[in-house]
Amino acid sequence: MKLALSIRKLLAAIFLTAATAILLAPHTVRARATDDDTHAEARAAYNKKIAAIYNYKFGEQHPFYPSNATTDTGAFIDPKDFPTAAYCGHCHQAAHAQWRESAHSNSNRVPYYLRNVNLLAAEKGIAYTRHCEGCHDPISVVSGALTERSPRTRPYDQDGVTCMVCHSIQSGTTRGTGSYVMGIPAVMVDENGNPIHHAVSDAEILAHLDRHSAAVMKPFYKTSQFCSACHEAALPKMLNDYKWQRAISLYDEWQNSSFAKQSPLPFYHKPVVSTCQTCHMAREAIGSLSDYSAKSIDGGPKSIVSHRWLGANTSIPKIYHYPDQARLVTEFLQNQVFNVDIFGVEKEPKNFNTPAAELAENSVNGKLIAPLGTVPFSLDAGQRVVVSVVIQNKGIGHSHVPEQRDMYESWVDFTVKNTAGKTLYESGAIQPKDDELDPSAHSFTNRLINKQGSLNALHQVWDNRVVAYNNTVQSGRSQLVRYAFTMPRDGSPVSVTATVRYRRFDQHFMDFGMSVPIGQGHWQQPIVDMVSTTRIFKSGSNDPIPNPDPKSVNPEWMRWNNYGIGLLDAQQYAAAVSAFERVAAMHPDDFDPPTNIAVTYIAWEKYDDAVPYLNKSLALKKDNARALYYLALVQRNSGDVNEAIANLQKVAAAFPDSLDAHRELGFSYYQLHNYAQARTEYELVQSIAPDNLAAHYNLAIIYRRLHLKDQAAVEAAYFADEKDDPTASTYALEYLRKHHDIAQESVPWHVHDLDHHGADELNPMLPASDSGSVTGGSH
Known part of the structure; x- marks a missing residue:
């Protein structure tokens, strides 16, 4: 028996030694630029080297513009400091396999993206591509690679958004367009909690999993705000030589939805909060692969949070022959x-x-x-x-x-x-x-129209002037x-x-993106x-x-309710009231149907007609925030500003992240000339949505009234840049005039x-x- 145990221990030791040798093999771990002692010097040297050839197109204070990305010190980061995804895959096989098939992994190698971003480079210059690459290829941006004399072929391009791109972000804002702060990557911290910047073996990580987790995980990685750094975006004036335009509003839309439970205004209610991660990183069984982060939930098979980020990209699985990703994306879209x-x-x-x-x-x-x-x-x-x-x-x-x-x-x-x-x-x-x-x-x-009044058919967002219509x-x-x-x-x-x-795409763009010659068929999607x-x-x-x-x-009541919502959005107010009255008759004890009727009357500008329905809603559920919000709007419209403020305060107390509640409180205080309170509320609005136009406009006035001239000038400049161009509608009208079949879609x-x-x-x-x-x- 003792001999058998000794043999087992010997075999285990041999196996461990062999495994460690494999894990530390030079071809599996990319060496860091330097060790801890000289890392700061090496970074300074790298920064100096890049700065000597870098095109500071938008000024030395903003090296990464038009992207909002930056680094912890503002200096460039050597791309060798980023461990590869393959390195992370040593211990996270399942996560790596999922990531490889994701849109994140292929963000900077898929042909249609490269054709589009190269079109921007050809028309305006490579410095402008930082706007796109801040999210599609972050390493190229923070390393200073996007300049004229930099190599065009980079090994990390094939990996797009790698593991250590996301797990090296130190902080971010909801402004979007790459609004993150990238730190120096580290897969471990030392015993004092300081990041380790030299090469770390798998064995060291496995021996100190707590220190590994401290280095690569932060609580805000699990929030929707984290995702908003790239899944919220705008087209700045420096990109289009025109003005600021909103491009992507996913975070704002989520925050206003019932999924976020941050707003009282949605038509339906969800029992729990769902973040971006809830839907797009649902747990997935690892199958035959191994992954040190896998665990069994309620006795089920081992699983991890999915790193496929399932969404709606049906093209990448076909281009790269990922049948599992294709099947799961289809199931996601049909679920x-x-x-x-x-x-x-x-x-x-x-x-x-x-x-x-x-x-x-x-x-x-x-x-x-x-x-x-x-x-x-x-x-x-x-x-x-x-x-x-x-x-x-x-x-x-x-x-x-x-x-x-x-x-x-x-x-x-x-x-x-x-x-x-x-x-x-x-x-x-x-x-x-x-x-x-x-x-x-x-x-x-929608249709994005340029200054010639024609369609930007190849996604030339830098030429946008107006959205002809939006049917989303x-x-x-x-x-x-x-x-x-x-x-x-x-x-x-x-x-x-x-x-x-x-x-995924309209056929014209897809044929362009996949370089299909004109007259030689189409890329079948x-x-x-x-x-x-x-x-x-x-x-x-x-x-x-x-x-x-x-x-x-x-259910029948929901069918009528959805019909009423559709009529309301189509501006058919009488019919919408009739539909919501049907719902109210089916559910006389529900406080939502009378609120829906009131919302319709308010949209119809029949404020007095809305009041009895709001009162009925509040009688059915005292202090329900949605009815209080709309009652406050009616009260303020009739001059009862103090009553409106009292009700909006209740709404803000119940929904502290409600942009709408704070915005309307700000305007109500402004009407009473209470500029200090109005300032507080509009600054809260900006903490939720930094580019909120009403906040820019009103703060410009409020700061001036409070003798804060410099701050007023900043907000006035933001407002001037971000407000709608009143002349831009002529471009849309010109386009719609020529396309009668499409023009009807602009009519509700x-x-x-x-x-x-x-x-x-x-x-x-x-x-x-x-x-x-x-x-x-x-x-």
Whole structure:
């Protein structure tokens, strides 16, 4: 027995020695620039070397502009100071494997990004690319590599946002565009808590896991504010030679959503807070891989927080052949993100040039048949109908589509088919001639217009002047999309299907990004059907459908509520009030429906009509913050500023991070000439949203009243740069004037008229249309 134990100990020792030798092998660990004793000197020497050749395009005080990134001392950091992702993969195999397939890992090597950023370099110079690379290739920015005489091929480019990029960030702000402070990377601290800058072996780390964790983990890494450093962004004047423009608002959108629980204003409530990490770093089983951070939760398989950061990038998995990432991204996009409701039908409106108010009245006077599936109705053969489809963004903590929306592509594909499966009508098809999306489709996007009044079709954000329209659907909100067509004249039934579809980019940009020569085909992108629903329309009687699937069909009260939200956002106030009254009748003890009615009246500028509903909401739930907020707005509008302040203080106490509450408190104090309190509130607004335009404007005035002239000048300059350009709308109007099929999407209330959308070719049972062009519908 003793001999057996001795042999086991000997074998274990041999194995440990061999393993340690492998871990310390020169080809697996990149040496640091220096050891601890000389690191400061080496950094100074490196900084001096880079400074001698560096293009300080935006001044020596701002070496990393147009990115907001900086370093702990403002000096450059030697790229050799960043351990590679492969080094981290020694102990974190599963995390490394997930990261390699992520958008973070491929942020600076994927072809379409390189083509776009190289276009910027060619047009304006490499110094301007720091704006993009601050988030796509942070090491290149903080190392000073983005200057004219620097090497164009760098080994770290292939790794994009590496492990030690994120885990070396010391602090950050919510201003975005790379608003982080990068420190010198360290994978361990010493016994006194000081970072160790020389090479550290895996064995040392495993022997001091607490000191490893102290070096690479910070509490704010688990917050949405951390992610906002890059997932909030703007286009500064130094980039576009024009003015500051907001580009990405993910953090702001999350903060205003029910997921954050920081605002009282969302239409729906979540039981717990969900951060960016909650959704995008959900735990994932490690399978056969090893990972020292893995653990078993409630007896399940070992798992880690996912380093795939699953989102909506369907192109990277195809380009680099990552089947697991492709499958998981698809599942992510199909996991209760949207609800699509074929909600109602209107029969035989007089014509489709009827004023919007008359069409909206159908929802009030009983002409709208809704919710479909719960009520009987009848249709005649050859009858014109309008179908209302409600798209609810219920599962995302921000807008859809998020981030840069000009070339992302998500839309509604609406089809009408006969019993043989033949398509009679379709809005939202991919056109076979060029693989482009039907231009009149309802898409969750915008159009970025340049000073020539044309589309920035290659994502030239540095040329932006205005957003022609924005159809993105915010978290917790709904959009109402309406389609008109004629039932078959032979009386046969039709199936009506509405599908939300997604592909990463529009085809024009993707072909450019993947360098497909013109006239030589197209780069085929994956298309994901995120959610789809179908209803059958018969000529004659249509009976209610019993036992709807609760996974795909919302409860009836929620269907009316989402319809009301869609009407409110489409500025159809009378119809929205009617829809919310339906909800109130179904749930007389719920305090939200009367608040929703009041919100609609306030948007309608019928403030007195809102008051009884707000009082009813507060009677059902005393001091509910949402009703108090809107009551304060009504009170202030009627001159009761002190009462408004008292109610807004209650809201701010319940929701201390509510930008809206602090902004309205600030303005209320300003009205009373209480400038000190107004200053406090607007400075709180800026701590939440540094680029809030109302805060810049009002603080410029308030500081002047408080004799703080220098601070007033700073805020006035911010406001002048960030306020909308009143002349920019002419660029949008010029573009929309030339594109009638797209122009209708800029109008909140319109109908996609499918009888004048290819009806000649698709439905021979109809009379020939008077227009062979794709009109996309009437307003």
